[in-house]
Amino acid sequence: MPGLFYGLSLTLMQAAKFGLVYLMLIVLMFLSMIDIPVFQAGEIRQGFLLIGLYFWTIYRPHLLPYPVIFLLGIFTDLLSGALLGLHAFCFMVLAIIIRGQRRYLLGQSWQMVWAGFFVAVTITQGFQALAYAITSSALPNLWPLSANIILASLFYPLFHPLFMSYNHYLNE
Template sequence: MALRPTVGQQIDLALRRSIPVALAVLLLFLGILPWNTHGLGPMNANLVLIPIYYWTLYRPRLMTVWAVAALGLISDFLMGTLLGVNMLTFLVGYRVAVSQRKIFAGAPFIIVWAGFLLMSGVAGLVQWLLATIVKEQIDFNLRPALFLYMIGAVAYPPCAYAFAWIQRRSLFRVA
């Protein structure tokens, strides 16, 4: 006869399972703070792609496609962008991470980081194309996009280190 977990154990497990999405929401809010970036716009897309990529590689059952879609919709609402732009961007990033999971999950960090840079670049291109379609004009000024891409590239290593630490400390019994 199997023992049923107590209510406290079930709550503990649910909270542990929600950590990846909660971290993505935290980075989403961090990215929409007014950082005085002089017209570059909110930089949350690359920051939110970090936990999406990391947790999709290492704990895919904790970062689901539904959670990614919800993060995108929340981002669209908070930023005031056309509904679906960030959602589609995040879903493209998620799909790239899912498709390359077997390659990157056991690879050295530098390879995983390169995978993030590739995924972030593809997602950024999708976001730029969607913004171009919505505005109905092509913006060839790539400085803002490259700056935001670099923010994501520089932020990935410390975030990945923190996520790995959190994973070792709190998620070792989950999924």
């Protein structure tokens, strides 16, 4: 009987540990929609959820099956007022690309992983710019677009060590 309780508590602990990853992603999704008065720069927040998706797709892909990525994209679209399907499409395309390059990225230094994130942000922002250019029949201004990509990428090194230590904790 004590063994059963021990086993049950161990399972619950494991579930909570892995469940925290989903909680982090949900918080990052909401954080990207909150006006942070200290930074005064909304564009930085655009990469928050993408950082989480990018990291966990590389290091724990089994935690992020495609339907979860799709749903996160749909919820982001619904909550942010963006075109429905835009983030879902971008996230799905990115997830397919990242999973294809996963083995390569796993063997690289964190700087290379960061460079990969820069590419991921560029693809997402580029596709979004294209979608809005089609709907509004106007070419997007390239300068703010480039600034967004750089600003969003600069935040990755802040999250990477935190996620990496939690990833090590999940191994224990």
